[in-house]
Amino acid sequence: MSRKVIHKIAMSGASGFVGTYLSEAFRKHGWDIVPLGRDAFKSDPQELAEKIEGADIIINLAGAPVISRWTEAYKKTMYSSRIDVTKKLIAACSLNRKKPALFISTSAVGYYASEGVHTEYNHVHADDFLGHLTKDWESEALKAEESGIRTIIFRFGIVLGKNGGALKQMITPFKMGMGGTVGDGSQDFSWIHIKDLLKAYEAAIQDDSYSGIYNLTAPNPTTNKGLTEAMGKALGRPTLMKIPNFVLKLQFGEGAKVLASGQNVVPERLLRKDFSFQFTEINEAVKDCVS
Numbered sequence: 001m002s003r004k005v006i007h008k009i010a011m012s013g014a015s016g017f018v019g020t021y022l023s024e025a026f027r028k029h030g031w032d033i034v035p036l037g038r039d040a041f042k043s044d045p046q047e048l049a050e051k052i053e054g055a056d057i058i059i060n061l062a063g064a065p066v067i068s069r070w071t072e073a074y075k076k077t078m079y080s081s082r083i084d085v086t087k088k089l090i091a092a093c094s095l096n097r098k099k100p101a102l103f104i105s106t107s108a109v110g111y112y113a114s115e116g117v118h119t120e121y122n123h124v125h126a127d128d129f130l131g132h133l134t135k136d137w138e139s140e141a142l143k144a145e146e147s148g149i150r151t152i153i154f155r156f157g158i159v160l161g162k163n164g165g166a167l168k169q170m171i172t173p174f175k176m177g178m179g180g181t182v183g184d185g186s187q188d189f190s191w192i193h194i195k196d197l198l199k200a201y202e203a204a205i206q207d208d209s210y211s212g213i214y215n216l217t218a219p220n221p222t223t224n225k226g227l228t229e230a231m232g233k234a235l236g237r238p239t240l241m242k243i244p245n246f247v248l249k250l251q252f253g254e255g256a257k258v259l260a261s262g263q264n265v266v267p268e269r270l271l272r273k274d275f276s277f278q279f280t281e282i283n284e285a286v287k288d289c290v291s
Helices: 017-028 045-052 072-095 129-147 165-175 194-206 224-235 245-260 268-272 282-290
Strands: 008-012 032-036 057-060 102-108 150-156 158-161 180-182 191-193 212-216 241-243
Touching: 008 017, 017 032, 017 158, 017 165, 017 194, 032 045, 045 072, 057 072, 072 102, 072 129, 102 129, 102 194, 129 150, 129 245, 150 194, 158 165, 158 194, 158 282, 165 224, 165 282, 180 224, 180 245, 191 194, 191 282, 194 212, 212 268, 224 282, 241 245
Parallel strands: 008 032, 008 057, 057 102, 102 150, 150 212, 158 191, 180 241
Antiparallel strands: none
16 A cells, blocks of 8 residues: 655645635645745745745745736736746745755746747747746746756646636626627637646646646637637626727736737647546536536
């Protein structure tokens, strides 16, 4: 009989939608979770190193929300909450005598250009703010490898789940029959159900062959129109509204680009590992999330 492994996991962003879901699931395995709040990153690296002492896994989920009005000040907050936090985690790991065995950091499909189909092996990098932000974020995370730590970066699609994430912001107008597409709805929408996201983290933790960069997206991307129709079908409500791009621009400024454009991203590396997705189609994923 194999001995049950009890992991100690230090996690930044543990109070967010994804962090809360992962923490609850990991605790059911009997794993110990050490949440790293904002205050943990206001201290010097030695204090942070003491907080993560004994953790065999570091999960880095920190990052200010992308869907917001992008003033110059807020763009600095988006950058600092990702790159500076990651730098401090790497520095803290290097100070401890016993290094963590695994470092899992977050990125996003905003790494990719809005045109074409992208895999980890064949893609075009986005030459815009989000593209450069994600590239710098990943570069910092990959420095964990220099300390001999197995390092993984998950590029998130839009995470779908109950009571949180993107759907929480969308569901009220859809329930009122005021849901609809952004513009003509043709923009790509790469997504993942949070239950499959959890499975990917568990696989990465339990299988030492996982390393490097993985797209954390369902194998069948859709469009904004496909998401809208799935929401209407799941809720039994009409979806006749259209939100003009200029309205988003007025509300979010440069940040409107996140809603008005998208990426078509395929999880080729997970598929090569025969990773089994529970949710591969947007209709079944949305139905599970809103039921």
